[in-house]
Amino acid sequence: MSTRTAVVTGASSGIGAATARKLAEAGYRVVLTARRAERVEALAAELTAAGREAVAHPLDVTDRQAVDAFAASLDRCDVLVNNAGGAFGLDPVAEGDPADWRAMYEVNVLGVLHVTQALLPALKGSGDGTVVVLSSTAGLGTYEGGGGYVAAKHGAHALTETLRLELCGAPVRVVEVAPGMVRTDEFSLTRFRGDQERADAVYAGVADPLTAEDVADTVAWAVTRPSHVNIDLLVVRPRAQASNTKVHREPR
Numbered sequence: 001m002s003t004r005t006a007v008v009t010g011a012s013s014g015i016g017a018a019t020a021r022k023l024a025e026a027g028y029r030v031v032l033t034a035r036r037a038e039r040v041e042a043l044a045a046e047l048t049a050a051g052r053e054a055v056a057h058p059l060d061v062t063d064r065q066a067v068d069a070f071a072a073s074l075d076r077c078d079v080l081v082n083n084a085g086g087a088f089g090l091d092p093v094a095e096g097d098p099a100d101w102r103a104m105y106e107v108n109v110l111g112v113l114h115v116t117q118a119l120l121p122a123l124k125g126s127g128d129g130t131v132v133v134l135s136s137t138a139g140l141g142t143y144e145g146g147g148g149y150v151a152a153k154h155g156a157h158a159l160t161e162t163l164r165l166e167l168c169g170a171p172v173r174v175v176e177v178a179p180g181m182v183r184t185d186e187f188s189l190t191r192f193r194g195d196q197e198r199a200d201a202v203y204a205g206v207a208d209p210l211t212a213e214d215v216a217d218t219v220a221w222a223v224t225r226p227s228h229v230n231i232d233l234l235v236v237r238p239r240a241q242a243s244n245t246k247v248h249r250e251p252r
């Protein structure tokens with residue numbers, strides 16, 4: 001019998017890469033997917049060199065045909081971590097670019113839909129499957145400028161809640177992890193299209209934003225609970241953040 005297998009999307013950096021590391025440490029064979037082939041290949045090689053089981057598979061979750069081909073190539077899937085996603089822009093609704101909104105819906109909602117649909121037969125067939133959706137606190141409440149990202153993450157949250165209802169009775173858990181402020185190399189840089197100063201300002205004066213490892217820890221914890229324990233929704237924020245809009249910043 002092959003090792004229990006966890007597929008992680010968006011595993012090239014940040015929360016996805018950290019989660020892949022944690023699940024590999026927990027004994028899973030990890031399948032790392034992301035658009036950037038060289039990144040997931042490097043991480044898979046690093047994990048393999050450390051004695052873990054890891055393979056890389058370049059994948060764009062918005063490409064349904066590619067997702068279906070990927071699913072067909074897997075011999076088993078016990079855990080799916082839907083992590084691929086992101087924010088583009090911080091514009092008010094009045095000014096947001098519909099192309100950004102569309103792109104955010106594509107990756108944060110349809111990406112989750114594609115991969116989950118494609119892997120559900122394998123997850124059910126495992127007899128003990130787990131689907132994790134990395135949503136966001138932006139999926140549970142709004143904030144000014146959040147616009148398209150907030151809408152998309154609410155979509156991911158709704159998808160997750162609906163799926164849990166529909167799978168009740170099947171041997172598949174549906175877990176949502178909703179992180180607040182996490183400082184990763186790329187989230188804010190992507191949101192601000194490479195503007196490092198604006199990206200850094202998001203975390204200015206915040207004592208300890210969460211790290212990718214902090215979030216990965218919560219995902220690995222939820223996944224490694226006994227099979228009958230379903231962590232429906234886990235909201236995780238840094239201590240300095242009490243809500244989407246209340247953040248304590250130390251004066252400089």
Ligand code: 8X3
Pocket residue numbers: 135136137138146149179180181182244
């Ligand atoms: C990231 C959290 O506050 O930038 O998903 O929307 S936030």
